[in-house]
Amino acid sequence: xxxxxxxxxxxxxxxxxxxxxxxxxxxxxxxxxxxxxxxxxxxxxxxxxxxxxxxxxxxxxxxxxxxxxxxxxxxxxxxxxxxxxxxxxxxxxxxxxxxxxxxxxxxxxxxxxxxxxxxxxxxxxxxxxxxxxxxxxxxxxxxxxxxxxxxxxxxxxxxxxxxxxxxxxxxxxxxxxxxxxxxxxxxxxxxxxxxxxxxxxxxxxxxxxxxxxxxxxxxxxxxxxxxxxxxxxxxxxxxxxxxxxxxxxxxxxxxxxxxxxxxxxxxxxxxxxxxxxxxxxxxxxxxxxxxxxxxxxxxxxxxxxxxxxxxxxxxxxxxxxxxxxxxxxxxxxxxxxxxxxxxxxxxxxxxxxxxxxxxxxxxxxxxxxxxxxxxxxxxxxxxxxxxxxxxxxxxxxx
Ligand SMILES: NC(=O)c1ccc[n+]([C@@H]2O[C@H](COP(=O)([O-])OP(=O)(O)OC[C@H]3O[C@@H](n4cnc5c(N)ncnc54)[C@H](O)[C@@H]3O)[C@@H](O)[C@H]2O)c1
Numbered sequence: 001x002x003x004x005x006x007x008x009x010x011x012x013x014x015x016x017x018x019x020x021x022x023x024x025x026x027x028x029x030x031x032x033x034x035x036x037x038x039x040x041x042x043x044x045x046x047x048x049x050x051x052x053x054x055x056x057x058x059x060x061x062x063x064x065x066x067x068x069x070x071x072x073x074x075x076x077x078x079x080x081x082x083x084x085x086x087x088x089x090x091x092x093x094x095x096x097x098x099x100x101x102x103x104x105x106x107x108x109x110x111x112x113x114x115x116x117x118x119x120x121x122x123x124x125x126x127x128x129x130x131x132x133x134x135x136x137x138x139x140x141x142x143x144x145x146x147x148x149x150x151x152x153x154x155x156x157x158x159x160x161x162x163x164x165x166x167x168x169x170x171x172x173x174x175x176x177x178x179x180x181x182x183x184x185x186x187x188x189x190x191x192x193x194x195x196x197x198x199x200x201x202x203x204x205x206x207x208x209x210x211x212x213x214x215x216x217x218x219x220x221x222x223x224x225x226x227x228x229x230x231x232x233x234x235x236x237x238x239x240x241x242x243x244x245x246x247x248x249x250x251x252x253x254x255x256x257x258x259x260x261x262x263x264x265x266x267x268x269x270x271x272x273x274x275x276x277x278x279x280x281x282x283x284x285x286x287x288x289x290x291x292x293x294x295x296x297x298x299x300x301x302x303x304x305x306x307x308x309x310x311x312x313x314x315x316x317x318x319x320x321x322x323x324x325x326x327x328x329x330x331x332x333x334x335x336x337x338x339x340x341x342x343x344x345x346x347x348x349x350x351x352x353x354x355x356x357x358x359x360x361x362x363x364x365x366x367x368x369x370x371x372x373x374x375x376x377x378x379x380x381x382x383x384x385x386x387x388x389x390x391x392x393x394x395x396x397x398x
Contacts, residue, residue, distance in 0.1 A: 002343030008038035008071055008078045008102070010093055011085035012046040015107055019082055019134075020053065022332035026339070027058055029325030034339045038076055040065045068093055072100040080342050082134070082335070083107060087193075088185040088396065091116035094131060098123040103130040105338040105348075108196040110355030112187035113389040114363055114380060115398040117356040124352050132338050132348040133355030136330030137197040138204040139337070142290070142303065143330075144322060145310040146269075146276060147205050149293060152313070156273030158206055158247070163198065164254045167263030169237070177226035181233040184395040189235035190255065191216065192362035198253065200350070200358045205269075206249050209361050211376045214241035216369025219258040241365050267291065357381070363389060 009016050023036060036054050039062050041047040051062035065071040071078070081097045083090060083106040091111045094104045098120070110133045111117030124131035137143055149155050179185040180193065192199075203209065216239040223230040237258045243251035267278045278291025294300045301309070314322070324336055334350075341348045360381040366388040368375040379385040386393070 002033055002340070004032075005034040005079045005339050005342045006037045006077055007034055007339075008040060008076075008081045009036060009050060010040045010068060010071075010081050010083045010097070011089075011107075012039050012041040012043075012050040013084060016050065016082070016084035018331050019084060019335060020050065022329070022335045024057055025327060025329070025332045026325070026336055029327055031325065031336065031339070033343045036060050036062055038063045038065060038071055038078060040068055040071050042066055068096050068100075072096070072102075078102050080105060080130075080338060082338070084134075086179040086185040087112045087187045088116075088179075088182075088392075091119045091396070091398075094120045095123045098127045098129050098131060101127070101129070103132075103338075103342055105132040105134050105335070106352075106355075107134045108200070108355065109188070109192050109359050109362065110352055111359065112185075112396065113392050113398065114356070114360055114383060114386070115389070115393050116396060117352065117359050119398065121352045121356055130338075130341060130348055131352035132334075132341070133200075133350045133352060133358075134334050135197065135200045135350050135355065135358070136334045137201045138330070139322075139333040139349070140330040141307055141311075141323065141328040143201055143204065145303070145307045148310045148313065149276065149306060150205055150269075150271055154273070154309075155269075155271035155276065155293060155295075158249050158269065158271045160250045160252075161202075161206075161267070161269035162252045163267045164252075165263075165265040166254070166256050166259040168260045169257040171220035171222050171237075171258075174230065175224050177224045177231065181224055181235065183234060183392060186235075187389075187392050188362070188366070189216075189233075191236065191239055191365050192359070195255075195365075196358060196362060199361045200355075202243070202251060203358055203361065206245055206247065206251070208246045208357070209243045209251075209364070209377050210246045211244045211374050212241055212361070212364040212368050213374045214239060214365045214368040216241075216366055219256070236369075239365065239369065241368070243361075 039047040039050040047064035051064050054060040054062050080103040083093050090106050094106050097104050150158050216236045219238050222233045238256040240254040269276045274295035276293050292302045364375045364377045364380045367385050370388045
């Protein structure tokens with residue numbers, strides 16, 4: 001059965017709420033190898049509300065803290081921390097917890113920059129503890145099915161794909177300032193925020209990206225209310241990029257919220273034997289795999305049928321490993337992976353190094369957008385190309 005894992009939630013905001021739903025789903029499914037024993041948030045009421053919810057829903061006795069320091073100094077036994085904080089704090093909190101002997105599961109993007117992500121990787125190596133990237137999309141049944149459809153031959157060798165989402169968000173609608181807009185805490189725009197899901201997914205389906213050419217722009221000023229001032233964000237409201245994969249596959253990814261009129265989305269992925277086509281998606285980054293496969297001979301399969309075909313190929317051992325308790329939602333599965341890995345002492349599926357490789361691809365998009373050059377992902381990973389990230393590294397003294 002493995003040992004029981006004591007978990008602390010660190011950062012009790014929006015995404016931590018989704019994690020709580022996942023933990024509750026695991027308990028309902030019958031998973032008993034974990035307990036949530038602590039909730040940490042700099043806003044005490046946030047941590048208290050989480051503790052109360054867990055007490056009311058599953059009877060856990062959850063201690064609350066206003067900092068990781070206080071948690072580590074409390075003497076409370078913690079095996080793993082689930083970090084759902086602003087991006088800029090990912091490396092700070094992860095390194096603190098790892099140094100304090102606690103394994104970590106950290107929300108995407110793993111670090112605020114490549115350097116920050118490497119800091120987590122180095123600390124994980126030094127301590128020999130698990131540092132996992134919380135990335136759910138590739139784990140869901142839709143993404144697993146598409147991986148199978150391309151990698152087991154149904155659609156043949158993948159050759160090209162297009163992912164496009166165009167919509168309109170009126171720049172005159174001023175939002176409140178938020179950590180996501182803040183360069184130090186957020187570090188990025190949507191290329192790397194919800195875009196992190198797409199980058200992880202495309203690497204999972206199609207392998208490593210060799211180089212990127214991108215335009216990343218702010219078409220309209222996008223001001224936010226900060227105190228009594230209006231401050232423009234530096235975030236992109238448009239990007240378009242070409243990915244050259246090591247395999248020779250070509251990918252084209254475009255997104256904007258600055259196209260007036262009726263929005264549209266389109267995702268088409270073409271292999272040598274057929275294509276996967278989906279025009280009913282909210283955002284390519286959050287692609288939920290609702291399209292259909294169309295083969296050269298005219299056969300087509302809707303996503304439900306494809307998922308059924310995929311599941312029929314799975315041994316019961318593999319099925320239990322990928323979809324324990326019959327769960328098919330990515331967030332719950334990422335939590336289960338962390339718990340199962342700690343409980344059995346096995347590696348997680350998406351560790352910090354894997355998160356770092358995705359991070360480098362997202363940063364390559366920004367780096368290319370800044371320089372206008374075709375950027376090699378290996379140069380971003382090595383730190384040779386870092387003009388876009390330099391100011392954030394400086395702010396965090398990295
Ligand atoms: N996987 C997904 O689909 C998904 C979706 C949304 C957000 N996220 C990620 O989750 C993370 C959190 O995003 P969110 O939307 O929940 O933000 P949020 O602002 O709702 O929550 C962040 C929480 O962290 C707390 N916090 C700030 N500094 C802290 C500190 N030093 N110690 C402890 N707590 C601190 C804040 O008080 C807040 O409660 C980000 O990495 C984000 O990218 C992932």
